[in-house]
Amino acid sequence: MTTKNLVLLVFLISQVFQTGKKFDVPKDILKTFYNPPTCTVPEALASPKKRRLSIDGTVTEIYALISGPNWQRRDLILEDETTKKKICVKLWNEHADAVTYNTKGQQISFKNVEVNIFNNKNQLRTTDLTTITTVSEFVFQTTINVPHINFLFA
Numbered sequence: 001m002t003t004k005n006l007v008l009l010v011f012l013i014s015q016v017f018q019t020g021k022k023f024d025v026p027k028d029i030l031k032t033f034y035n036p037p038t039c040t041v042p043e044a045l046a047s048p049k050k051r052r053l054s055i056d057g058t059v060t061e062i063y064a065l066i067s068g069p070n071w072q073r074r075d076l077i078l079e080d081e082t083t084k085k086k087i088c089v090k091l092w093n094e095h096a097d098a099v100t101y102n103t104k105g106q107q108i109s110f111k112n113v114e115v116n117i118f119n120n121k122n123q124l125r126t127t128d129l130t131t132i133t134t135v136s137e138f139v140f141q142t143t144i145n146v147p148h149i150n151f152l153f154a
Helices: 027-034 041-045 093-097
Strands: 053-062 072-079 086-092 107-118 121-136
Touching: 041 053, 041 121, 053 086, 053 121, 072 093, 086 093, 086 107, 093 107, 093 121
Parallel strands: 086 121
Antiparallel strands: 053 072, 053 107, 072 086, 107 121
């Protein structure tokens, strides 16, 4: 067994808390945390604060990038295609660059966002675990029946 030198940095603003005994987190809870279920916009609107979820929808509005010294944020409105319900999604920091004004009208998939409540309205916000994917445009597929053709070779 090898030993490593551990270093603990303490600053004037550091807070040290006594912890209890180590405990195990059930694997199903970890799985749900890292891979939350996909919800519809109406389900997200009815969800409690801090719930983690994944959601798909169409971007109907994209707002300007807002930034401060150490942060940036872009808001967008996501619409459920079947119910036409809408929810605001706040894209923080590196996620704010993931969408542009060209994204308007496209289907977007958000994995691992968190429900937040602001002014008594449910919103979604990105987390460190959030992934954003543009869903490919639907390609129309059909099967064409072609009658069997016999070629005669002389």
